[in-house]
Amino acid sequence: MSSMASLILLSIGILFNLFGCIGLVRLPDVYNRLQAATKCVTLGTCSILIGVLLHFGVSDAGVKAIIAIPILFFASTVAAHALIRGAYQFGIKLGDKSIKDDYKDAVK
Amino acid sequence: MTFYLNILLYIQIALSGICMYRIIRGPTIPDRMVGIDIFGILVVGICAIIAIQTERSFILDIGIAWIILSFIGTLTLAKYLSGKKLNE
Numbered sequence: 682m683s684s685m686a687s688l689i690l691l692s693i694g695i696l697f698n699l700f701g702c703i704g705l706v707r708l709p710d711v712y713n714r715l716q717a718a719t720k721c722v723t724l725g726t727c728s729i730l731i732g733v734l735l736h737f738g739v740s741d742a743g744v745k746a747i748i749a750i751p752i753l754f755f756a757s758t759v760a761a762h763a764l765i766r767g768a769y770q771f772g773i774k775l776g777d778k779s780i781k782d783d784y785k786d787a788v789k
Numbered sequence: 790m791t792f793y794l795n796i797l798l799y800i801q802i803a804l805s806g807i808c809m810y811r812i813i814r815g816p817t818i819p820d821r822m823v824g825i826d827i828f829g830i831l832v833v834g835i836c837a838i839i840a841i842q843t844e845r846s847f848i849l850d851i852g853i854a855w856i857i858l859s860f861i862g863t864l865t866l867a868k869y870l871s872g873k874k875l876n877e
Binding site: 684687688691692694695698699701702705706711714715718719722723725726729730732733736737740741742745746748749752753756757759760761763764765766767768770771773 | 790793794797800801804807808810811817818819820822823824826827830831833834837838840841845846849850852853856857859860863864866867868869870871872
């Protein structure tokens, strides 16, 4: 039973990873790409880790999976934020279809 | 069960191949760095699936270490992109 639930969670996680990678390839500029990819892939990997937790139960591997989830959340979101700020200050333009740039007004 | 886990592992490896496409093709430097960041997160998923397959727990340690190293690397590259020195 718990192995079935763990397989379902693994499948959901890999589905989210697939959506994130499609966004990484298909979207037009770097801001859209990072937004799609970071959100989807972080959620999908957390789902995979919860699946690992259900598979192993409360043992050494399960505790490692629990520890990995908050580390992954904080690390990936903070890294994405810093990266996108660096890209803006590096001078990357928004894509052709973008219509609004709030960060420019906020900085000024 | 084992067969299905194999399929999931191959799908995850193919997804990291898609990230490789973005790293190689990316028109600008931040595009490549986004690809590297996402690749690092996908590797954690690969480690988790291999940990289930082999029933060993130390492979999850590799995943945690990979997250932290990828975090530090991305922060350093972002600092480099914004044109500041590392001690500012």
